[in-house]
């Protein structure tokens with residue numbers, strides 16, 4: 001791949017011409033800089049708004065005005081079953097059966113709810129394995145879950161860190177830690193893609209190792225969903241959750257999602273905190289005692305669906321269905337490699353790309369670690385119309401998103417950086 005790349009605008013534009021997904025870009029609203037689209041490389045933090053969102057939002061406002069409460073059944077997309085329209089598209093994105101996914105709450109809330117079902121320490125099986133340097137919200141969630149059962153986080157949480165002097169976690173270290181923890185291990189909870197380094201983990205292998213010692217395995221897919229193809233069901237993953245405002249472009253704080261393997265989702269004996277929306281639909285309105293979970297991940301729902309918070313998600317998943325994860329991934333692999341190629345031409349700047357070089361170990365993100373003056377450089381990028389992401393202490397994360405970025409964006413980024 002690399003050998004055919006060229007660091008010219010003409011080459012980049014030719015690639016965009018050949019890109020089967022190029023027309024998707026026109027559906028998105030880019031922040032402007034001096035009257036031009038910014039180079040928006042921050043879709044791993046907040047994805048862009050598609051132009052269908054405003055129209056769909058207006059439809060819901062109009063239906064609410066027109067029908068009031070009757071909108072639950074009379075609206076163009078009835079609110080009673082609104083959440084159900086996501087299942088098919090979402091199932092394809094994460095590689096699950098329709099009943100195994102549900103759209104609800106937000107990421108950290110879903111993580112807590114799923115841990116309440118899958119982290120049930122007993123008989124000396126109480127430990128959790130996670131990646132060191134996980135996103136803070138995940139760290140806090142697990143710390144407090146462990147405390148809730150009276151354990152000391154220093155003892156109950158096993159963090160797997162990169163080896164001294166390295167940035168990435170060795171897969172064999174994960175395997176070894178799981179085997180070593182053995183029957184003291186209750187849950188393995190990993191990110192699918194690490195938010196800081198962009199490392200994509202071998203979820204299938206991690207899950208197998210966890211099951212081998214009798215532990216459950218779950219994933220936080222915040223940086224994986226809509227970014228890399230997955231097969232959660234076939235990999236036998238027990239549970240997972242994600243947010244939808246990063247690669248899934250569903251707007252700030254938008255509704256999150258969860259996956260539960262059908263072997264648990266269809267088992268009414270698996271403990272779950274209940275609310276009326278998770279109850280069997282046929283008895284939901286009978287107002288009787290006794291929770292009867294419906295089938296699948298949907299039984300973890302508590303409240304009725306927050307419609308306005310779901311509108312952009314609907315617009316987004318329609319686009320994912322049209323584009324398809326396969327085509328998105330193919331473009332992503334190529335475009336990320338092109339951006340990497342361009343960056344490697346910039347020998348006058350002192351940074352290291354800490355994201356894995358192998359395409360099968362990364363998604364759409366490159367993390368650039370600076371020796372010094374990274375902050376200054378980041379500011380210069382911003383002043384020149386690049387929207388990227390700064391992470392303490394000295395990393396700039398850039399994400400060429402296949403849904404709306406193009407090869408020309410990569411070239412413009414390179415040109416701006418070369419002239420700083």
Ligand SMILES: *Cc1c(COP(=O)(O)O)cnc(C)c1O
Pocket residue numbers: 106107108109135137138191195220222223243
């Ligand atoms: C973005 C992100 C979150 C954010 O959690 P919210 O509950 O949506 O605020 C949590 N964990 C990871 C790994 C993330 O990347």
